[in-house]
Amino acid sequence: MRNKKRLLAPGPTPVPERVRLALAQDMIHHRKPEFKAIMAQVQQRLQKLFGTTQPVMPLACSGTGVMTAAVTNLFAAGEKVLVIEAGKFGERWGEICNASNVVVEKLVLDWGEAVTAEAVANMLDIHPDCKGVLVQLSETSTGVLHPVDEIAGVTKDRNVLLVVDGISAVSISPCSMDEWGIDCLLTGSQKGLMLPPGLGLIACSDKAWQKAESVTPSCFYFNLRAEKQKTLQNQTLFTTPVNLIVGLNESLAMFEETGFDAVFRKQWALTMMARTAIVEMGLELFAKDHFTWGLTSVLVPENVDASAVLEYAKEQFGVTLAGGQAHMKGRLVRIGHMGWVDWADLAAGLHAFAEGCKACGGSITSGYLEKGLHAYHSALNDSEIL
Numbered sequence: 001m002r003n004k005k006r007l008l009a010p011g012p013t014p015v016p017e018r019v020r021l022a023l024a025q026d027m028i029h030h031r032k033p034e035f036k037a038i039m040a041q042v043q044q045r046l047q048k049l050f051g052t053t054q055p056v057m058p059l060a061c062s063g064t065g066v067m068t069a070a071v072t073n074l075f076a077a078g079e080k081v082l083v084i085e086a087g088k089f090g091e092r093w094g095e096i097c098n099a100s101n102v103v104v105e106k107l108v109l110d111w112g113e114a115v116t117a118e119a120v121a122n123m124l125d126i127h128p129d130c131k132g133v134l135v136q137l138s139e140t141s142t143g144v145l146h147p148v149d150e151i152a153g154v155t156k157d158r159n160v161l162l163v164v165d166g167i168s169a170v171s172i173s174p175c176s177m178d179e180w181g182i183d184c185l186l187t188g189s190q191k192g193l194m195l196p197p198g199l200g201l202i203a204c205s206d207k208a209w210q211k212a213e214s215v216t217p218s219c220f221y222f223n224l225r226a227e228k229q230k231t232l233q234n235q236t237l238f239t240t241p242v243n244l245i246v247g248l249n250e251s252l253a254m255f256e257e258t259g260f261d262a263v264f265r266k267q268w269a270l271t272m273m274a275r276t277a278i279v280e281m282g283l284e285l286f287a288k289d290h291f292t293w294g295l296t297s298v299l300v301p302e303n304v305d306a307s308a309v310l311e312y313a314k315e316q317f318g319v320t321l322a323g324g325q326a327h328m329k330g331r332l333v334r335i336g337h338m339g340w341v342d343w344a345d346l347a348a349g350l351h352a353f354a355e356g357c358k359a360c361g362g363s364i365t366s367g368y369l370e371k372g373l374h375a376y377h378s379a380l381n382d383s384e385i386l
């Protein structure tokens with residue numbers, strides 16, 4: 001018997017039928033009124049998603065593309081920025097800066113740790129010439145959630161831009177750009193937004209737009225100031241992935257119907273379900289206190305090869321999970337539960353993971369699923385999280 005396929009990775013994520021049908025519609029022309037009307041609606045919905053009154057610009061690229069757009073439009077070659085490096089995606093900020101000759105000062109943390117606002121303030125005191133702080137809200141390689149709202153308290157009154165990679169956080173846990181004081185927020189289509197890969201989204205604060213005035217973008221394709229003018233006319237600088245925009249309008253309509261509070265609550269409940277089940281299995285969670293709401297990272301037992309667990313889960317149960325990246329490959333399993341994932345998908349994922357561990361020589365305490373589901377139901381009614 002072939003199992004139903006379940007994609008429980010931290011991107012790409014499952015795409016709901018409603019969105020798939022929207023994606024399948026006839027192609028329309030991106031410069032004509034019909035498309036502009038869709039863009040106008042998308043824009044309103046995107047501003048709610050980002051918690052901003054600023055234009056949110058869609059770019060045809062993967063997540064790394066929008067990160068590149070942020071660096072090359074906000075900072076000139078030779079300027080210095082502070083990069084928070086606590087995993088693979090923090091490292092990527094540094095790599096993008098290096099490629100653009102932006103000078104990097106690093107705050108390096110062990111994988112699995114979250115940065116503190118105090119540490120950021122200290123670094124900015126030591127290096128007052130830093131023009132930006134580049135951080136992930138959710139560091140997808142470790143499952144850590146950095147306290148971006150607190151970091152914004154540090155950057156607000158300084159001559160420095162807070163640039164936030166929200167790729168595995170926006171639409172998954174609360175993130176309010178204007179209220180928090182984020183200067184540049186960006187995300188991608190294939191994580192929480194229930195869409196295929198290929199679309200990036202980015203918005204800038206007044207402070208960031210002012211800074212951008214003094215920068216000549218080092219690459220022709222990503223020109224945020226020109227892109228902003230187009231966004232204000234419900235257009236894009238170049239041909240946009242029309243069907244992804246149509247799909248985005250549908251997924252944002254679904255969020256609107258459900259309400260973001262309910263979406264976040266579900267994400268929180270799934271996170272509680274996964275974390276409770278993992279602890280009940282007798283295994284160790286990788287992200288301890290500051291954890292994201294869209295994935296759960298687990299250290300497999302010493303004698304178990306995580307890659308073999310992933311293979312078993314896929315072969316025997318039809319479940320796709322993710323492994324660790326870089327030096328955590330073979331040691332870590334990352335269970336994605338962002339976007340179009342519900343309790344039953346996660347229950348399947350936890351079961352496939354546990355059976356995989358057992359098959360690969362690990363010992364797992366039983367009863368984890370019942371405890372996990374109990375945690376899910378109590379967390380749904382948790383009044384304190386939002």
Ligand SMILES: *Cc1c(COP(=O)(O)O)cnc(C)c1O
Pocket residue numbers: 011062063064065089136138139140165166167168188191197
């Ligand atoms: C997925 C992800 C990226 C990279 O996105 P690509 O679409 O693969 O370029 C960057 N940052 C974070 C936090 C991510 O989760």
